[in-house]
Amino acid sequence: MTTLNHTGISHTVFRLLGIPNLEDQHMWISIPFFISYIITLLGNSLVIFIILTQSSLHEPMYFFLCMLAGADVVLSTCTVPQALAIFWFDAGEISLDSCITQIFFLTSTFLFESGILVVMALDRYIAICYPLRYSTILSHTLSGKIGVMIFLRSYGTVFPVIYLLKRLTFCKSNILPNTACKHFVLAKLSCDNIQVNIWYGIFVLISTAVIDIVLIFISYVLILRAVFHMPSQDAHHKALNTCVSHVCVIILFYGPGIFSVLTQRFGRHISPHIHVLLANVYILAPPMLNPIIYVIRTKQIWDLVLHMLFSKQK
Known part of the structure:
Protein backbone atom coordinates (compact mmCIF):
# COMPACT_ATOMS: atom_id res chain seq x y z
CA MET A 1 0.00 0.00 0.00
CA THR A 2 2.94 2.34 0.37
CA THR A 3 6.18 3.13 -1.37
CA LEU A 4 9.32 4.81 -0.11
CA ASN A 5 10.78 7.97 -1.61
CA HIS A 6 13.14 10.73 -0.59
CA THR A 7 10.66 12.39 1.79
CA GLY A 8 9.47 9.26 3.57
CA ILE A 9 6.36 7.13 3.10
CA SER A 10 3.89 8.00 0.36
CA HIS A 11 0.52 6.26 0.17
CA THR A 12 -0.35 4.72 -3.16
CA VAL A 13 -3.71 3.29 -2.09
CA PHE A 14 -6.50 5.34 -0.52
CA ARG A 15 -9.83 4.58 1.10
CA LEU A 16 -13.02 6.46 0.26
CA LEU A 17 -15.37 6.60 3.24
CA GLY A 18 -18.54 7.52 1.35
CA ILE A 19 -20.69 9.90 3.41
CA PRO A 20 -18.73 10.55 6.64
CA ASN A 21 -20.68 10.11 9.90
CA LEU A 22 -23.54 8.48 8.01
CA GLU A 23 -21.96 5.08 7.40
CA ASP A 24 -24.90 3.31 9.09
CA GLN A 25 -27.27 5.02 6.61
CA HIS A 26 -25.34 4.10 3.46
CA MET A 27 -27.89 1.49 2.35
CA TRP A 28 -30.71 4.04 2.43
CA ILE A 29 -28.57 6.76 0.83
CA SER A 30 -27.74 4.37 -2.02
CA ILE A 31 -31.39 4.29 -3.15
CA PRO A 32 -31.54 7.84 -4.63
CA PHE A 33 -28.04 7.32 -6.07
CA PHE A 34 -29.14 4.14 -7.83
CA ILE A 35 -32.45 5.54 -9.08
CA SER A 36 -30.83 8.73 -10.39
CA TYR A 37 -28.15 6.72 -12.21
CA ILE A 38 -30.70 4.46 -13.92
CA ILE A 39 -32.77 7.49 -15.00
CA THR A 40 -29.58 9.21 -16.21
CA LEU A 41 -28.56 6.24 -18.36
CA LEU A 42 -32.02 5.61 -19.79
CA GLY A 43 -32.96 9.27 -20.31
CA ASN A 44 -29.73 10.40 -21.93
CA SER A 45 -29.42 7.23 -24.02
CA LEU A 46 -32.93 7.85 -25.32
CA VAL A 47 -32.08 11.45 -26.24
CA ILE A 48 -28.87 10.38 -28.00
CA PHE A 49 -30.67 7.55 -29.87
CA ILE A 50 -33.50 9.79 -31.08
CA ILE A 51 -31.17 12.57 -32.24
CA LEU A 52 -28.80 10.20 -34.07
CA THR A 53 -31.53 8.17 -35.78
CA GLN A 54 -33.91 10.97 -36.79
CA SER A 55 -32.64 12.97 -39.76
CA SER A 56 -35.08 15.80 -38.96
CA LEU A 57 -33.07 16.46 -35.78
CA HIS A 58 -29.69 16.69 -37.49
CA GLU A 59 -29.33 20.37 -36.67
CA PRO A 60 -26.72 22.21 -34.55
CA MET A 61 -29.09 22.66 -31.58
CA TYR A 62 -29.72 18.91 -31.32
CA PRO A 81 -21.00 3.21 -9.64
CA GLN A 82 -18.07 3.72 -7.27
CA ALA A 83 -20.34 5.39 -4.68
CA LEU A 84 -22.75 2.44 -4.91
CA ALA A 85 -19.86 0.01 -4.41
CA ILE A 86 -18.96 1.89 -1.21
CA PHE A 87 -22.58 1.96 0.01
CA TRP A 88 -23.33 -1.69 -0.78
CA PHE A 89 -20.04 -3.55 -0.36
CA ASP A 90 -17.85 -1.12 1.62
CA ALA A 91 -15.50 -1.26 -1.38
CA GLY A 92 -13.85 2.13 -0.94
CA GLU A 93 -10.25 1.17 -1.72
CA ILE A 94 -8.77 3.01 -4.70
CA SER A 95 -5.24 3.32 -6.04
CA LEU A 96 -3.52 6.67 -6.48
CA ASP A 97 -3.49 6.32 -10.27
CA SER A 98 -7.20 5.44 -10.36
CA CYS A 99 -7.96 8.36 -8.04
CA ILE A 100 -6.08 10.83 -10.26
CA THR A 101 -7.77 9.37 -13.36
CA GLN A 102 -11.17 9.91 -11.77
CA ILE A 103 -10.27 13.50 -10.89
CA PHE A 104 -9.17 14.13 -14.47
CA PHE A 105 -12.34 12.79 -16.12
CA LEU A 106 -14.70 14.24 -13.51
CA THR A 107 -13.25 17.76 -13.75
CA SER A 108 -12.75 17.80 -17.52
CA THR A 109 -16.26 16.47 -18.20
CA PHE A 110 -17.72 19.15 -15.91
CA LEU A 111 -15.83 21.82 -17.89
CA PHE A 112 -16.90 20.20 -21.16
CA GLU A 113 -20.56 20.49 -20.15
CA SER A 114 -19.98 24.10 -19.16
CA GLY A 115 -18.57 24.80 -22.62
CA ILE A 116 -21.52 23.07 -24.30
CA LEU A 117 -23.95 25.28 -22.36
CA VAL A 118 -22.12 28.36 -23.67
CA VAL A 119 -22.44 27.15 -27.27
CA MET A 120 -26.11 26.32 -26.73
CA ALA A 121 -26.65 29.90 -25.55
CA LEU A 122 -24.89 31.11 -28.71
CA ASP A 123 -27.10 28.78 -30.75
CA ARG A 124 -30.25 30.33 -29.24
CA TYR A 125 -28.89 33.84 -29.88
CA ILE A 126 -28.27 33.12 -33.57
CA ALA A 127 -31.64 31.32 -33.95
CA ILE A 128 -33.57 34.28 -32.48
CA CYS A 129 -31.57 37.22 -33.83
CA TYR A 130 -30.63 35.80 -37.26
CA PRO A 131 -33.29 33.15 -38.04
CA LEU A 132 -32.93 33.39 -41.83
CA ARG A 133 -29.15 32.98 -41.68
CA TYR A 134 -29.12 30.35 -38.91
CA SER A 135 -28.11 27.36 -41.04
CA THR A 136 -25.52 29.45 -42.90
CA ILE A 137 -23.85 30.87 -39.81
CA LEU A 138 -23.98 27.69 -37.72
CA SER A 139 -23.25 25.03 -40.30
CA HIS A 140 -22.67 21.35 -39.53
CA THR A 141 -18.95 21.76 -40.20
CA LEU A 142 -18.63 24.71 -37.84
CA SER A 143 -20.67 22.88 -35.19
CA GLY A 144 -18.29 19.93 -35.38
CA LYS A 145 -15.26 22.20 -35.08
CA ILE A 146 -16.79 23.95 -32.07
CA GLY A 147 -17.40 20.58 -30.42
CA VAL A 148 -13.78 19.55 -30.94
CA MET A 149 -12.53 22.91 -29.59
CA ILE A 150 -14.63 22.56 -26.44
CA PHE A 151 -13.33 19.01 -25.98
CA LEU A 152 -9.70 20.10 -26.36
CA ARG A 153 -10.18 23.10 -24.06
CA SER A 154 -11.76 21.02 -21.32
CA TYR A 155 -9.40 18.08 -21.31
CA GLY A 156 -6.31 20.13 -22.17
CA THR A 157 -6.90 22.55 -19.30
CA VAL A 158 -7.23 19.76 -16.74
CA PHE A 159 -4.35 17.63 -18.06
CA PRO A 160 -1.64 19.44 -15.99
CA VAL A 161 -3.51 18.42 -12.82
CA ILE A 162 -2.24 14.86 -13.39
CA TYR A 163 1.38 16.05 -13.08
CA LEU A 164 0.58 18.38 -10.17
CA LEU A 165 -0.85 15.46 -8.19
CA LYS A 166 1.69 12.85 -9.26
CA ARG A 167 4.56 15.00 -7.95
CA LEU A 168 3.14 15.08 -4.41
CA THR A 169 4.07 12.83 -1.51
CA PHE A 170 1.00 11.60 0.39
CA CYS A 171 2.24 10.94 3.91
CA LYS A 172 -0.48 12.45 6.11
CA SER A 173 -3.27 9.92 5.65
CA ASN A 174 -4.83 7.67 3.06
CA ILE A 175 -8.45 8.30 4.14
CA LEU A 176 -10.66 10.34 1.80
CA PRO A 177 -13.94 11.40 3.47
CA ASN A 178 -15.92 11.44 0.23
CA THR A 179 -17.66 9.26 -2.35
CA ALA A 180 -15.19 10.26 -5.07
CA CYS A 181 -11.68 11.64 -5.46
CA LYS A 182 -11.47 15.43 -5.67
CA HIS A 183 -8.40 17.48 -6.52
CA PHE A 184 -8.13 19.54 -3.33
CA VAL A 185 -9.35 16.73 -1.05
CA LEU A 186 -6.51 14.53 -2.31
CA ALA A 187 -3.92 17.33 -2.37
CA LYS A 188 -4.61 18.17 1.30
CA LEU A 189 -3.32 14.71 2.26
CA SER A 190 0.12 15.66 0.93
CA CYS A 191 2.94 16.81 3.19
CA ASP A 192 4.37 18.88 0.31
CA ASN A 193 3.59 22.49 -0.55
CA ILE A 194 0.32 22.50 -2.55
CA GLN A 195 0.20 26.22 -3.39
CA VAL A 196 0.73 25.44 -7.09
CA ASN A 197 -2.23 23.03 -7.01
CA ILE A 198 -4.41 25.67 -5.33
CA TRP A 199 -3.49 28.45 -7.73
CA TYR A 200 -3.82 26.23 -10.80
CA GLY A 201 -7.23 25.07 -9.58
CA ILE A 202 -8.30 28.71 -9.26
CA PHE A 203 -6.91 29.45 -12.74
CA VAL A 204 -8.88 26.54 -14.24
CA LEU A 205 -12.07 27.70 -12.51
CA ILE A 206 -11.72 31.32 -13.66
CA SER A 207 -10.51 30.57 -17.20
CA THR A 208 -13.35 28.15 -17.90
CA ALA A 209 -16.45 28.06 -15.67
CA VAL A 210 -16.42 31.73 -14.62
CA ILE A 211 -15.82 32.96 -18.18
CA ASP A 212 -18.51 30.55 -19.43
CA ILE A 213 -21.05 31.99 -16.98
CA VAL A 214 -20.18 35.53 -18.12
CA LEU A 215 -20.55 34.56 -21.80
CA ILE A 216 -23.91 32.90 -21.13
CA PHE A 217 -25.11 36.00 -19.28
CA ILE A 218 -24.03 38.26 -22.17
CA SER A 219 -25.76 35.96 -24.67
CA TYR A 220 -29.05 36.16 -22.81
CA VAL A 221 -28.81 39.91 -22.38
CA LEU A 222 -28.52 40.16 -26.18
CA ILE A 223 -31.33 37.62 -26.64
CA LEU A 224 -33.67 39.55 -24.32
CA ARG A 225 -32.83 42.83 -26.05
CA ALA A 226 -33.67 41.26 -29.42
CA VAL A 227 -36.87 39.66 -28.10
CA PHE A 228 -38.26 42.89 -26.64
CA HIS A 229 -37.67 44.62 -29.97
CA MET A 230 -39.93 42.13 -31.72
CA PRO A 231 -43.23 43.61 -32.92
CA SER A 232 -45.77 41.18 -31.40
CA GLN A 233 -46.42 39.48 -28.08
CA ASP A 234 -46.76 36.16 -29.88
CA ALA A 235 -43.25 36.55 -31.25
CA HIS A 236 -42.00 37.36 -27.73
CA HIS A 237 -43.61 34.20 -26.38
CA LYS A 238 -42.29 31.90 -29.10
CA ALA A 239 -38.75 33.28 -28.86
CA LEU A 240 -38.59 33.05 -25.07
CA ASN A 241 -40.19 29.60 -25.10
CA THR A 242 -37.26 28.24 -27.13
CA CYS A 243 -34.89 29.36 -24.34
CA VAL A 244 -36.76 27.99 -21.33
CA SER A 245 -35.24 24.49 -21.48
CA HIS A 246 -31.73 25.86 -21.79
CA VAL A 247 -32.20 28.31 -18.91
CA CYS A 248 -33.51 25.51 -16.67
CA VAL A 249 -30.48 23.36 -17.49
CA ILE A 250 -28.10 26.28 -16.83
CA ILE A 251 -29.61 26.93 -13.39
CA LEU A 252 -29.58 23.21 -12.61
CA PHE A 253 -25.95 22.85 -13.70
CA TYR A 254 -24.34 25.90 -12.11
CA GLY A 255 -26.68 26.41 -9.13
CA PRO A 256 -25.77 23.37 -6.99
CA GLY A 257 -22.08 23.70 -7.90
CA ILE A 258 -21.88 27.36 -6.85
CA PHE A 259 -23.86 26.63 -3.67
CA SER A 260 -21.52 23.74 -2.82
CA VAL A 261 -18.42 25.90 -3.34
CA LEU A 262 -19.86 28.69 -1.16
CA THR A 263 -20.71 26.31 1.67
CA GLN A 264 -17.21 24.82 1.57
CA ARG A 265 -15.68 28.30 1.64
CA PHE A 266 -17.90 29.96 4.25
CA GLY A 267 -19.72 27.09 6.00
CA ARG A 268 -16.86 25.92 8.19
CA HIS A 269 -19.27 24.92 10.96
CA ILE A 270 -21.39 22.78 8.64
CA SER A 271 -21.01 19.02 9.21
CA PRO A 272 -18.69 17.19 6.76
CA HIS A 273 -21.48 14.90 5.55
CA ILE A 274 -23.52 17.96 4.46
CA HIS A 275 -20.59 19.15 2.31
CA VAL A 276 -20.28 15.70 0.71
CA LEU A 277 -24.01 15.43 0.07
CA LEU A 278 -24.12 18.89 -1.53
CA ALA A 279 -21.11 18.04 -3.68
CA ASN A 280 -22.96 14.96 -4.94
CA VAL A 281 -26.09 16.92 -5.83
CA TYR A 282 -24.48 18.57 -8.88
CA ILE A 283 -23.26 15.17 -10.03
CA LEU A 284 -26.62 13.43 -9.55
CA ALA A 285 -29.28 16.05 -10.33
CA PRO A 286 -28.26 17.66 -13.67
CA PRO A 287 -27.54 14.41 -15.59
CA MET A 288 -30.82 12.94 -14.33
CA LEU A 289 -33.06 15.96 -14.97
CA ASN A 290 -31.52 17.33 -18.20
CA PRO A 291 -33.05 14.68 -20.51
CA ILE A 292 -36.42 15.00 -18.74
CA ILE A 293 -36.40 18.77 -19.26
CA TYR A 294 -35.44 18.55 -22.93
CA VAL A 295 -37.82 15.69 -23.77
CA ILE A 296 -40.79 17.46 -22.18
CA ARG A 297 -39.92 20.98 -23.34
CA THR A 298 -38.79 20.15 -26.91
CA LYS A 299 -41.83 19.38 -29.06
CA GLN A 300 -39.89 17.57 -31.80
CA ILE A 301 -38.28 15.15 -29.33
CA TRP A 302 -41.48 14.71 -27.30
CA ASP A 303 -43.49 13.85 -30.44
CA LEU A 304 -40.88 11.28 -31.47
CA VAL A 305 -40.86 9.71 -28.00
CA LEU A 306 -44.67 9.41 -28.05
CA HIS A 307 -44.53 7.96 -31.56
CA MET A 308 -41.98 5.35 -30.45
CA LEU A 309 -44.04 4.36 -27.40
CA PHE A 310 -47.40 4.07 -29.15
CA SER A 311 -46.00 2.42 -32.30
CA LYS A 312 -44.49 -0.33 -30.12
CA GLN A 313 -47.81 -0.87 -28.32
CA LYS A 314 -49.56 -1.40 -31.65
Missing part, protein backbone atom coordinates in the same frame (compact mmCIF):
# COMPACT_ATOMS: atom_id res chain seq x y z
CA PHE A 63 -26.09 18.11 -32.08
CA PHE A 64 -25.04 20.10 -29.01
CA LEU A 65 -27.84 18.51 -26.97
CA CYS A 66 -26.52 15.09 -27.99
CA MET A 67 -23.05 16.08 -26.78
CA LEU A 68 -24.53 17.30 -23.48
CA ALA A 69 -26.36 14.01 -23.00
CA GLY A 70 -23.17 12.04 -23.68
CA ALA A 71 -21.26 14.18 -21.17
CA ASP A 72 -24.01 13.59 -18.58
CA VAL A 73 -23.55 9.83 -18.92
CA VAL A 74 -19.77 10.14 -18.51
CA LEU A 75 -20.12 12.50 -15.52
CA SER A 76 -22.42 10.09 -13.67
CA THR A 77 -20.45 6.98 -14.61
CA CYS A 78 -17.27 8.56 -13.24
CA THR A 79 -18.68 8.60 -9.72
CA VAL A 80 -22.03 6.89 -9.09
Whole structure:
Protein backbone atom coordinates (compact mmCIF):
# COMPACT_ATOMS: atom_id res chain seq x y z
CA MET A 1 0.00 0.00 0.00
CA THR A 2 2.94 2.34 0.37
CA THR A 3 6.18 3.13 -1.37
CA LEU A 4 9.32 4.81 -0.11
CA ASN A 5 10.78 7.97 -1.61
CA HIS A 6 13.14 10.73 -0.59
CA THR A 7 10.66 12.39 1.79
CA GLY A 8 9.47 9.26 3.57
CA ILE A 9 6.36 7.13 3.10
CA SER A 10 3.89 8.00 0.36
CA HIS A 11 0.52 6.26 0.17
CA THR A 12 -0.35 4.72 -3.16
CA VAL A 13 -3.71 3.29 -2.09
CA PHE A 14 -6.50 5.34 -0.52
CA ARG A 15 -9.83 4.58 1.10
CA LEU A 16 -13.02 6.46 0.26
CA LEU A 17 -15.37 6.60 3.24
CA GLY A 18 -18.54 7.52 1.35
CA ILE A 19 -20.69 9.90 3.41
CA PRO A 20 -18.73 10.55 6.64
CA ASN A 21 -20.68 10.11 9.90
CA LEU A 22 -23.54 8.48 8.01
CA GLU A 23 -21.96 5.08 7.40
CA ASP A 24 -24.90 3.31 9.09
CA GLN A 25 -27.27 5.02 6.61
CA HIS A 26 -25.34 4.10 3.46
CA MET A 27 -27.89 1.49 2.35
CA TRP A 28 -30.71 4.04 2.43
CA ILE A 29 -28.57 6.76 0.83
CA SER A 30 -27.74 4.37 -2.02
CA ILE A 31 -31.39 4.29 -3.15
CA PRO A 32 -31.54 7.84 -4.63
CA PHE A 33 -28.04 7.32 -6.07
CA PHE A 34 -29.14 4.14 -7.83
CA ILE A 35 -32.45 5.54 -9.08
CA SER A 36 -30.83 8.73 -10.39
CA TYR A 37 -28.15 6.72 -12.21
CA ILE A 38 -30.70 4.46 -13.92
CA ILE A 39 -32.77 7.49 -15.00
CA THR A 40 -29.58 9.21 -16.21
CA LEU A 41 -28.56 6.24 -18.36
CA LEU A 42 -32.02 5.61 -19.79
CA GLY A 43 -32.96 9.27 -20.31
CA ASN A 44 -29.73 10.40 -21.93
CA SER A 45 -29.42 7.23 -24.02
CA LEU A 46 -32.93 7.85 -25.32
CA VAL A 47 -32.08 11.45 -26.24
CA ILE A 48 -28.87 10.38 -28.00
CA PHE A 49 -30.67 7.55 -29.87
CA ILE A 50 -33.50 9.79 -31.08
CA ILE A 51 -31.17 12.57 -32.24
CA LEU A 52 -28.80 10.20 -34.07
CA THR A 53 -31.53 8.17 -35.78
CA GLN A 54 -33.91 10.97 -36.79
CA SER A 55 -32.64 12.97 -39.76
CA SER A 56 -35.08 15.80 -38.96
CA LEU A 57 -33.07 16.46 -35.78
CA HIS A 58 -29.69 16.69 -37.49
CA GLU A 59 -29.33 20.37 -36.67
CA PRO A 60 -26.72 22.21 -34.55
CA MET A 61 -29.09 22.66 -31.58
CA TYR A 62 -29.72 18.91 -31.32
CA PHE A 63 -26.09 18.11 -32.08
CA PHE A 64 -25.04 20.10 -29.01
CA LEU A 65 -27.84 18.51 -26.97
CA CYS A 66 -26.52 15.09 -27.99
CA MET A 67 -23.05 16.08 -26.78
CA LEU A 68 -24.53 17.30 -23.48
CA ALA A 69 -26.36 14.01 -23.00
CA GLY A 70 -23.17 12.04 -23.68
CA ALA A 71 -21.26 14.18 -21.17
CA ASP A 72 -24.01 13.59 -18.58
CA VAL A 73 -23.55 9.83 -18.92
CA VAL A 74 -19.77 10.14 -18.51
CA LEU A 75 -20.12 12.50 -15.52
CA SER A 76 -22.42 10.09 -13.67
CA THR A 77 -20.45 6.98 -14.61
CA CYS A 78 -17.27 8.56 -13.24
CA THR A 79 -18.68 8.60 -9.72
CA VAL A 80 -22.03 6.89 -9.09
CA PRO A 81 -21.00 3.21 -9.64
CA GLN A 82 -18.07 3.72 -7.27
CA ALA A 83 -20.34 5.39 -4.68
CA LEU A 84 -22.75 2.44 -4.91
CA ALA A 85 -19.86 0.01 -4.41
CA ILE A 86 -18.96 1.89 -1.21
CA PHE A 87 -22.58 1.96 0.01
CA TRP A 88 -23.33 -1.69 -0.78
CA PHE A 89 -20.04 -3.55 -0.36
CA ASP A 90 -17.85 -1.12 1.62
CA ALA A 91 -15.50 -1.26 -1.38
CA GLY A 92 -13.85 2.13 -0.94
CA GLU A 93 -10.25 1.17 -1.72
CA ILE A 94 -8.77 3.01 -4.70
CA SER A 95 -5.24 3.32 -6.04
CA LEU A 96 -3.52 6.67 -6.48
CA ASP A 97 -3.49 6.32 -10.27
CA SER A 98 -7.20 5.44 -10.36
CA CYS A 99 -7.96 8.36 -8.04
CA ILE A 100 -6.08 10.83 -10.26
CA THR A 101 -7.77 9.37 -13.36
CA GLN A 102 -11.17 9.91 -11.77
CA ILE A 103 -10.27 13.50 -10.89
CA PHE A 104 -9.17 14.13 -14.47
CA PHE A 105 -12.34 12.79 -16.12
CA LEU A 106 -14.70 14.24 -13.51
CA THR A 107 -13.25 17.76 -13.75
CA SER A 108 -12.75 17.80 -17.52
CA THR A 109 -16.26 16.47 -18.20
CA PHE A 110 -17.72 19.15 -15.91
CA LEU A 111 -15.83 21.82 -17.89
CA PHE A 112 -16.90 20.20 -21.16
CA GLU A 113 -20.56 20.49 -20.15
CA SER A 114 -19.98 24.10 -19.16
CA GLY A 115 -18.57 24.80 -22.62
CA ILE A 116 -21.52 23.07 -24.30
CA LEU A 117 -23.95 25.28 -22.36
CA VAL A 118 -22.12 28.36 -23.67
CA VAL A 119 -22.44 27.15 -27.27
CA MET A 120 -26.11 26.32 -26.73
CA ALA A 121 -26.65 29.90 -25.55
CA LEU A 122 -24.89 31.11 -28.71
CA ASP A 123 -27.10 28.78 -30.75
CA ARG A 124 -30.25 30.33 -29.24
CA TYR A 125 -28.89 33.84 -29.88
CA ILE A 126 -28.27 33.12 -33.57
CA ALA A 127 -31.64 31.32 -33.95
CA ILE A 128 -33.57 34.28 -32.48
CA CYS A 129 -31.57 37.22 -33.83
CA TYR A 130 -30.63 35.80 -37.26
CA PRO A 131 -33.29 33.15 -38.04
CA LEU A 132 -32.93 33.39 -41.83
CA ARG A 133 -29.15 32.98 -41.68
CA TYR A 134 -29.12 30.35 -38.91
CA SER A 135 -28.11 27.36 -41.04
CA THR A 136 -25.52 29.45 -42.90
CA ILE A 137 -23.85 30.87 -39.81
CA LEU A 138 -23.98 27.69 -37.72
CA SER A 139 -23.25 25.03 -40.30
CA HIS A 140 -22.67 21.35 -39.53
CA THR A 141 -18.95 21.76 -40.20
CA LEU A 142 -18.63 24.71 -37.84
CA SER A 143 -20.67 22.88 -35.19
CA GLY A 144 -18.29 19.93 -35.38
CA LYS A 145 -15.26 22.20 -35.08
CA ILE A 146 -16.79 23.95 -32.07
CA GLY A 147 -17.40 20.58 -30.42
CA VAL A 148 -13.78 19.55 -30.94
CA MET A 149 -12.53 22.91 -29.59
CA ILE A 150 -14.63 22.56 -26.44
CA PHE A 151 -13.33 19.01 -25.98
CA LEU A 152 -9.70 20.10 -26.36
CA ARG A 153 -10.18 23.10 -24.06
CA SER A 154 -11.76 21.02 -21.32
CA TYR A 155 -9.40 18.08 -21.31
CA GLY A 156 -6.31 20.13 -22.17
CA THR A 157 -6.90 22.55 -19.30
CA VAL A 158 -7.23 19.76 -16.74
CA PHE A 159 -4.35 17.63 -18.06
CA PRO A 160 -1.64 19.44 -15.99
CA VAL A 161 -3.51 18.42 -12.82
CA ILE A 162 -2.24 14.86 -13.39
CA TYR A 163 1.38 16.05 -13.08
CA LEU A 164 0.58 18.38 -10.17
CA LEU A 165 -0.85 15.46 -8.19
CA LYS A 166 1.69 12.85 -9.26
CA ARG A 167 4.56 15.00 -7.95
CA LEU A 168 3.14 15.08 -4.41
CA THR A 169 4.07 12.83 -1.51
CA PHE A 170 1.00 11.60 0.39
CA CYS A 171 2.24 10.94 3.91
CA LYS A 172 -0.48 12.45 6.11
CA SER A 173 -3.27 9.92 5.65
CA ASN A 174 -4.83 7.67 3.06
CA ILE A 175 -8.45 8.30 4.14
CA LEU A 176 -10.66 10.34 1.80
CA PRO A 177 -13.94 11.40 3.47
CA ASN A 178 -15.92 11.44 0.23
CA THR A 179 -17.66 9.26 -2.35
CA ALA A 180 -15.19 10.26 -5.07
CA CYS A 181 -11.68 11.64 -5.46
CA LYS A 182 -11.47 15.43 -5.67
CA HIS A 183 -8.40 17.48 -6.52
CA PHE A 184 -8.13 19.54 -3.33
CA VAL A 185 -9.35 16.73 -1.05
CA LEU A 186 -6.51 14.53 -2.31
CA ALA A 187 -3.92 17.33 -2.37
CA LYS A 188 -4.61 18.17 1.30
CA LEU A 189 -3.32 14.71 2.26
CA SER A 190 0.12 15.66 0.93
CA CYS A 191 2.94 16.81 3.19
CA ASP A 192 4.37 18.88 0.31
CA ASN A 193 3.59 22.49 -0.55
CA ILE A 194 0.32 22.50 -2.55
CA GLN A 195 0.20 26.22 -3.39
CA VAL A 196 0.73 25.44 -7.09
CA ASN A 197 -2.23 23.03 -7.01
CA ILE A 198 -4.41 25.67 -5.33
CA TRP A 199 -3.49 28.45 -7.73
CA TYR A 200 -3.82 26.23 -10.80
CA GLY A 201 -7.23 25.07 -9.58
CA ILE A 202 -8.30 28.71 -9.26
CA PHE A 203 -6.91 29.45 -12.74
CA VAL A 204 -8.88 26.54 -14.24
CA LEU A 205 -12.07 27.70 -12.51
CA ILE A 206 -11.72 31.32 -13.66
CA SER A 207 -10.51 30.57 -17.20
CA THR A 208 -13.35 28.15 -17.90
CA ALA A 209 -16.45 28.06 -15.67
CA VAL A 210 -16.42 31.73 -14.62
CA ILE A 211 -15.82 32.96 -18.18
CA ASP A 212 -18.51 30.55 -19.43
CA ILE A 213 -21.05 31.99 -16.98
CA VAL A 214 -20.18 35.53 -18.12
CA LEU A 215 -20.55 34.56 -21.80
CA ILE A 216 -23.91 32.90 -21.13
CA PHE A 217 -25.11 36.00 -19.28
CA ILE A 218 -24.03 38.26 -22.17
CA SER A 219 -25.76 35.96 -24.67
CA TYR A 220 -29.05 36.16 -22.81
CA VAL A 221 -28.81 39.91 -22.38
CA LEU A 222 -28.52 40.16 -26.18
CA ILE A 223 -31.33 37.62 -26.64
CA LEU A 224 -33.67 39.55 -24.32
CA ARG A 225 -32.83 42.83 -26.05
CA ALA A 226 -33.67 41.26 -29.42
CA VAL A 227 -36.87 39.66 -28.10
CA PHE A 228 -38.26 42.89 -26.64
CA HIS A 229 -37.67 44.62 -29.97
CA MET A 230 -39.93 42.13 -31.72
CA PRO A 231 -43.23 43.61 -32.92
CA SER A 232 -45.77 41.18 -31.40
CA GLN A 233 -46.42 39.48 -28.08
CA ASP A 234 -46.76 36.16 -29.88
CA ALA A 235 -43.25 36.55 -31.25
CA HIS A 236 -42.00 37.36 -27.73
CA HIS A 237 -43.61 34.20 -26.38
CA LYS A 238 -42.29 31.90 -29.10
CA ALA A 239 -38.75 33.28 -28.86
CA LEU A 240 -38.59 33.05 -25.07
CA ASN A 241 -40.19 29.60 -25.10
CA THR A 242 -37.26 28.24 -27.13
CA CYS A 243 -34.89 29.36 -24.34
CA VAL A 244 -36.76 27.99 -21.33
CA SER A 245 -35.24 24.49 -21.48
CA HIS A 246 -31.73 25.86 -21.79
CA VAL A 247 -32.20 28.31 -18.91
CA CYS A 248 -33.51 25.51 -16.67
CA VAL A 249 -30.48 23.36 -17.49
CA ILE A 250 -28.10 26.28 -16.83
CA ILE A 251 -29.61 26.93 -13.39
CA LEU A 252 -29.58 23.21 -12.61
CA PHE A 253 -25.95 22.85 -13.70
CA TYR A 254 -24.34 25.90 -12.11
CA GLY A 255 -26.68 26.41 -9.13
CA PRO A 256 -25.77 23.37 -6.99
CA GLY A 257 -22.08 23.70 -7.90
CA ILE A 258 -21.88 27.36 -6.85
CA PHE A 259 -23.86 26.63 -3.67
CA SER A 260 -21.52 23.74 -2.82
CA VAL A 261 -18.42 25.90 -3.34
CA LEU A 262 -19.86 28.69 -1.16
CA THR A 263 -20.71 26.31 1.67
CA GLN A 264 -17.21 24.82 1.57
CA ARG A 265 -15.68 28.30 1.64
CA PHE A 266 -17.90 29.96 4.25
CA GLY A 267 -19.72 27.09 6.00
CA ARG A 268 -16.86 25.92 8.19
CA HIS A 269 -19.27 24.92 10.96
CA ILE A 270 -21.39 22.78 8.64
CA SER A 271 -21.01 19.02 9.21
CA PRO A 272 -18.69 17.19 6.76
CA HIS A 273 -21.48 14.90 5.55
CA ILE A 274 -23.52 17.96 4.46
CA HIS A 275 -20.59 19.15 2.31
CA VAL A 276 -20.28 15.70 0.71
CA LEU A 277 -24.01 15.43 0.07
CA LEU A 278 -24.12 18.89 -1.53
CA ALA A 279 -21.11 18.04 -3.68
CA ASN A 280 -22.96 14.96 -4.94
CA VAL A 281 -26.09 16.92 -5.83
CA TYR A 282 -24.48 18.57 -8.88
CA ILE A 283 -23.26 15.17 -10.03
CA LEU A 284 -26.62 13.43 -9.55
CA ALA A 285 -29.28 16.05 -10.33
CA PRO A 286 -28.26 17.66 -13.67
CA PRO A 287 -27.54 14.41 -15.59
CA MET A 288 -30.82 12.94 -14.33
CA LEU A 289 -33.06 15.96 -14.97
CA ASN A 290 -31.52 17.33 -18.20
CA PRO A 291 -33.05 14.68 -20.51
CA ILE A 292 -36.42 15.00 -18.74
CA ILE A 293 -36.40 18.77 -19.26
CA TYR A 294 -35.44 18.55 -22.93
CA VAL A 295 -37.82 15.69 -23.77
CA ILE A 296 -40.79 17.46 -22.18
CA ARG A 297 -39.92 20.98 -23.34
CA THR A 298 -38.79 20.15 -26.91
CA LYS A 299 -41.83 19.38 -29.06
CA GLN A 300 -39.89 17.57 -31.80
CA ILE A 301 -38.28 15.15 -29.33
CA TRP A 302 -41.48 14.71 -27.30
CA ASP A 303 -43.49 13.85 -30.44
CA LEU A 304 -40.88 11.28 -31.47
CA VAL A 305 -40.86 9.71 -28.00
CA LEU A 306 -44.67 9.41 -28.05
CA HIS A 307 -44.53 7.96 -31.56
CA MET A 308 -41.98 5.35 -30.45
CA LEU A 309 -44.04 4.36 -27.40
CA PHE A 310 -47.40 4.07 -29.15
CA SER A 311 -46.00 2.42 -32.30
CA LYS A 312 -44.49 -0.33 -30.12
CA GLN A 313 -47.81 -0.87 -28.32
CA LYS A 314 -49.56 -1.40 -31.65
